[in-house]
Amino acid sequence: MPTLVAPAIPSGALASTGQPVLPVGADALLRPWLLTDASAVREAFRDPAIQRWHVRRADSVAEAQGWIEAWQSEWPSETGAHWALVDPADDTLLGRVALKSFALHDGTAELAYWTVPSARGRGLCTRAATVVTQWALYERGFHRIDLGHATANHASCRVAEKAGFEAEGIRRRAWLHADGWHDVHVHARVRQD
Numbered sequence: 001m002p003t004l005v006a007p008a009i010p011s012g013a014l015a016s017t018g019q020p021v022l023p024v025g026a027d028a029l030l031r032p033w034l035l036t037d038a039s040a041v042r043e044a045f046r047d048p049a050i051q052r053w054h055v056r057r058a059d060s061v062a063e064a065q066g067w068i069e070a071w072q073s074e075w076p077s078e079t080g081a082h083w084a085l086v087d088p089a090d091d092t093l094l095g096r097v098a099l100k101s102f103a104l105h106d107g108t109a110e111l112a113y114w115t116v117p118s119a120r121g122r123g124l125c126t127r128a129a130t131v132v133t134q135w136a137l138y139e140r141g142f143h144r145i146d147l148g149h150a151t152a153n154h155a156s157c158r159v160a161e162k163a164g165f166e167a168e169g170i171r172r173r174a175w176l177h178a179d180g181w182h183d184v185h186v187h188a189r190v191r192q193d
């Protein structure tokens with residue numbers, strides 16, 4: 001069936017190039033995931049804060065490898081892009097930033113992130129989220145990046161604000177976590193911002 005509007009991002013435009021490595025200043029780098037990151041991912045998911053807001057834990061390195069394989073598969077299928085945030089000096093895992101749920105026709109995606117406890121509180125997540133968002137909006141044709149967090153997750157809200165994501169409203173009782181239903185604060189950055 002013919003479409004009446006050309007897509008914001010033509011099919012194949014992303015996968016025809018490799019997923020990029022994105023510098024985040026002198027102390028961090030975003031690179032595609034490697035299966036050898038699995039131990040560090042498993043360790044990160046021992047953190048109660050990551051478990052609380054991501055609603056899962058890894059019980060084995062093999063399980064974490066399965067997550068990484070799923071993250072790796074999204075770039076070639078143009079459904080998402082997932083990066084490991086690492087220290088460029090020694091490749092230590094500092095966190096994760098992802099663009100999920102690509103909708104190429106509308107040029108939209110959804111930002112997600114976590115940082116390991118030892119990397120928090122120095123602006124790292126904000127800088128990495130900003131780098132990924134600017135890459136998507138100004139280099140790769142995305143038009144709007146969504147970001148949602150539980151209203152009780154105040155640190156995530158600060159990251160969203162500092163990275164320039166305007167607050168748009170509340171989705172009431174939209175996420176089920178171990179402690180019950182959570183309202184979700186909806187933010188977004190659009191290319192015109």
Ligand SMILES: CC(C)(COP(=O)(O)OP(=O)(O)OC[C@H]1O[C@@H](n2cnc3c(N)ncnc32)[C@H](O)[C@@H]1OP(=O)(O)O)[C@@H](O)C(=O)NCCC(=O)NCCS
Binds near residue numbers: 119
């Ligand atoms: C949310 C998270 C990614 C932030 O990572 P980070 O690298 O520390 O982020 P930044 O340093 O860029 O910014 C954190 C901001 O939150 C603030 N903050 C931290 N804890 C807070 C709290 N309990 N209440 C309010 N603000 C808080 C910090 O003060 C900082 O803001 P400031 O620069 O105005 O002082 C990290 O805490 C994390 O991984 N948490 C667990 C997983 C998670 O919540 N992921 C997001 C799911 S939507």
